[in-house]
Amino acid sequence: MELVSENKVAGGWHRRYRHRSQHTHCDMTFAIFLPEQANSDQPVPVLYWLSGLTCNDENFMQKAGAFKRANELGIAIVAPDTSPRGEDVADDPDKSYDFGLGAGFYVNATQPPYDKHYQMYSYVSEELPALIEQHFPVSEKRAIAGHSMGGHGALVVGLKNPTRYHSISAFSPIANPIDCPWGKKAFTGYLGEDQTLWHAYDACHLLRQSQEGLRVPIRVDQGEADQFLVEQLMPETLVQAAKAVDYPLILTMHPGYDHSYFFISSFIDAHLDFHAQHIK
Numbered sequence: 001m002e003l004v005s006e007n008k009v010a011g012g013w014h015r016r017y018r019h020r021s022q023h024t025h026c027d028m029t030f031a032i033f034l035p036e037q038a039n040s041d042q043p044v045p046v047l048y049w050l051s052g053l054t055c056n057d058e059n060f061m062q063k064a065g066a067f068k069r070a071n072e073l074g075i076a077i078v079a080p081d082t083s084p085r086g087e088d089v090a091d092d093p094d095k096s097y098d099f100g101l102g103a104g105f106y107v108n109a110t111q112p113p114y115d116k117h118y119q120m121y122s123y124v125s126e127e128l129p130a131l132i133e134q135h136f137p138v139s140e141k142r143a144i145a146g147h148s149m150g151g152h153g154a155l156v157v158g159l160k161n162p163t164r165y166h167s168i169s170a171f172s173p174i175a176n177p178i179d180c181p182w183g184k185k186a187f188t189g190y191l192g193e194d195q196t197l198w199h200a201y202d203a204c205h206l207l208r209q210s211q212e213g214l215r216v217p218i219r220v221d222q223g224e225a226d227q228f229l230v231e232q233l234m235p236e237t238l239v240q241a242a243k244a245v246d247y248p249l250i251l252t253m254h255p256g257y258d259h260s261y262f263f264i265s266s267f268i269d270a271h272l273d274f275h276a277q278h279i280k
């Protein structure tokens with residue numbers, strides 16, 4: 001693992017690392033924020049943050065304004081990239097922003113040529129936590145959060161691994177990807193035409209399948225002025241799925257807020273406080 005850069009911030013440290021991934025078969029870069037309390041005698045809980053379309057590890061770290069609260073609470077934050085990268089990694093032939101590079105959708109692709117590198121589900125749910133827990137002073141108290149495509153990723157990874165994560169939160173998630181244009185395009189490309197195979201990565205489906213006694217609390221926040229709300233995000237479907245099985249999910253709508261990091265930075269402290277209740 002190679003240290004790419006480091007910055008002291010809010011009393012803690014922001015560091016970027018590059019490493020070879022066994023799952024994505026390419027070099028991956030991730031960022032970690034370690035609060036000042038973190039040391040080998042006192043491992044800290046860790047929040048994994050999954051970003052949205054077009055992002056890499058830097059967007060959240062530079063724009064969310066999470067460091068002060070994370071340092072006060074003593075929570076580490078890990079932000080991976082949103083797709084494999086490199087010259088031999090297949091991209092969308094049309095070079096669109098919503099498929100291929102920067103748009104891995106946190107699934108394990110089965111369709112060539114994407115299946116070789118686009119194994120983002122295994123990368124974020126298995127390989128990255130194991131690497132983080134091996135090399136940094138973090139405990140096994142994990143939470144997961146994300147935005148948009150990363151909100152979908154956080155919901156899916158958390159719902160599929162309820163014994164590994166203590167809490168889940170999402171800003172403006174793609175809540176029902178099997179039924180929106182972004183999700184249909186990505187799942188067709190990565191998983192193929194058989195839509196029954198898409199259910200494994202659909203938060204609404206996973207909520208309905210969730211087992212009593214294994215239900216990790218979920219917080220979702222959504223801006224009402226989000227330009228993607230009606231066509232792509234559909235949080236009301238998520239709420240209906242949660243109600244149907246009495247799942248502990250709270251959705252809060254926020255008038256005036258859009259899809260951007262201006263929205264995330266306005267409520268990130270509330271998300272960190274929510275996770276702190278479950279991982280501290």
Ligand SMILES: N[C@@H](CCC(=O)N[C@@H](CS)C(=O)NCC(=O)O)C(=O)O
Nearest residue numbers: 052053054055059097148149260261
């Ligand atoms: N580029 C797309 C939108 C992409 C987009 O909104 N990306 C969000 C996540 S879905 C983001 O976080 N962008 C990076 C940033 O704001 O730093 C468009 O113009 O319609």
